[in-house]
Amino acid sequence: MSIQNDQYEKRQRRWRLLLGKDADQLPAPEGQDKQLDQLLQKLYRSEEGYNGGNGQSMPNAAKWLADVKTLFPASAVTIIQKDAIQRLNIAALLQDEGFMAEVKADVHLVAQLMMLKDHIPDQARENARKLVNQLVQELLKRYQAPMEQSLRGALNRASRNNRPRAGEINWNATVRKNLATWQPEQKIIFPERLIGYGRRQRRCKEVILCVDQSGSMANSVIFSTIFAAVMASMPAIKLKLVVFDTAVVDLTEQLQDPVELLFGVQLGGGTDINKAMQYCESLIQTPSETHLVLISDLYEGGNAQQLLQTAQRMVGSGVNLITLLALANDGAPYFDKRMAADFAALGSPAFACTPDLFPELMAAALERKDMHQFASQRGIPVTPASKPD
Template sequence: MDETMGRRQIIYWRMLAAMFGQQEQAPNLEKLAHETVAELGMPGLLLRPDISTDNFLQRFPEYFDEMDLKLGEPGEPLRRAVIASHLLLNSFGPFTQQETVTAAQYSQWLRTVEFLERALGYEKGSLRGQGPGASVSPEHGRAMPSPEICLATRELEQSLIDRMRLAELLQDRQLARQLTPSIGLVEQLLRQKGNISGVALEEAKRLIRTYVAELAEILRLEVQRAPAGKIDRSVPPRRTARNLDVKRTVWRNLPNYDPESRKLLVDQLYFKPHGRKKLPMDLIVVADQSGSMVNAMVHCTILASIFASLPHVTAHLIAFDTRILDLTPHIHDPFEVLIRTELGGGTMINNALQFAREKIREPRRTALVLITDFYEGGSDQELLGTINSLVQSGVHFFPVGAVTSSGYFSVNQWFRTKLKEMGRPILTGTPQKLIRDLKQFIVI
């Protein structure tokens, strides 16, 4: 190993030690790294994780171009290693692990990530999921495949937002516009919407509306792609070329075959039935407002608005904690529904189901979606009895625990077992299963 390679390794090992707060455990690395930087004639501030890239460039503007590593071009490898370690340390180092994060710190972090994107050859915003990533050829030694570093950056940003004084950030429109809408951010905004006003509230609503619109488009496509219910053969098929049943037409007309002319005389055409009776249907969505249910509530609120747009579907939307809120007048606007919810509080599930029961006109033409973790504030036995009576009456009951495919989600194990025995297992995972089941019931 030549001396340059050895010193580069020292720089990177020292960066890892600093990133995890272990400098005191590796004093020799710290000393050698500072000696290397001094020999290169570079400022020692590059090794300090508490100095942001922006602050460094304010003092040493001549390093602006050098921050763009241009990995494909020849250059001093040791200098590039020092710059790279600075960018990585400021993007993922000790500052990002603080208990609280200010809006100013978040803004500085965004700027550092922009420099990191330039250094790695990415489009601006691509590491945070806001733009297409530009590839970098393997021979240039990219330290981490782009999907991994993108995922790490996005997860870190969400963690920073979780620890940040969000109201302070939202007051700055320019900074707020750099936030990436996500379910975690939506949950925080819904929790804090009662404590913010003015510009901050406007930006909060914009972020929620953006996320809802993006998710609605995805779910609308999922609804279109999901298989529909059984074909109703009592509905006459449309007599179009596309629906022609060639096999059946040939088979039924075989008696008309003329051997001399070797022609099949067709006196009747047969068509494939595709019809499905669109009977009037009722959809009732009952959503737990507790904070742990935000993901499921957002998805199901949007799904309710999609199905409610069908002319033969009458939809109701009910939110609850210890109180009951009928949001049916706003069901066509998921954003308005979410803004009107109040996260937190207890859960009186049975009361909400009793309220929903009053909306049922014809049980066999009613789908009831209950979104909750099934931790009932009242009697578990009474709640189970209510669910059983709904199922026995013919209501199509869909219990939803979570519609997210990642992370651990807690659902009352007693209800998980009992509802499975009843033939109504609690749905957890991606929303595709719920969409498929609803579409089997509600003809589109």
């Protein structure tokens, strides 16, 4: 009897998802079924689905596609995405010269193009690349100078020598530091502390950006790529860019062409943060000179305990581990609060960061400043550290 009831409930569930809101005689969906119903309704039944090709609805479409990849099996995702191309009419828009002349690429639009890149017809792909390039150039123009200026300042400060040789003394800085010892009668300053810049550092600072490429992190992937390209161009920084879902991809060699790099990113899918962190650990040559920035919502689909052990091992070896829950302008992020608290307990406070603040954050990281204090001083919420069980 219970088997028959289960089969009956399954049939009801399927009919409810198939018919959508028209199935008013059937029980309303709950839990994950409710999410599935809303996703299907948006594409196949609602007016928004049919008109989704206009510029205003594109940000919603990007999130919708990310949710589709999360909740549906891969075989269904392919069918749904192809339907989305037709119903959202993106392919037609990309071939419309009037649209291309007027449209202004933004992060949400590019995120959507990245989601759909495998289903964009060949004749529309070049226009898609033009839009991605438009955004890349805009972001580089906005962030390249602030990023380079902030990092050069941090590198110079980090290389200061408080025991300089005669030829290495920075006299202007030394005078300012010792003004309190000025003797007006003798018109002499007795320096208690010498400041110099010494020789250039022989070792580059190693920076690893480890970026979650699940659908919800699409905007973070875009901004991370831009900042990675800027840092990779600086001789004093040895930069690695690693993206991950359940697989790990090292994109360092592609940083010279951010447009092609973004087209190569595969947004969506599951998440195995531990696998990515272990790969990053294998890249580390000098822990005391390495700054690893993990950008993730910390929802671990792999082994959570091993992830914490990997992070603890890194911090214990001297790696400066910084955890960003998002690198975007989307407001408060969704994230795993328990995992964030556990990371904070390891000495890596977890918080979100806007792109405008990221150059300042990286400068503070290179100087190994306290990240909890950095965030708190700027009014950024920081997850409290978990207490030992």
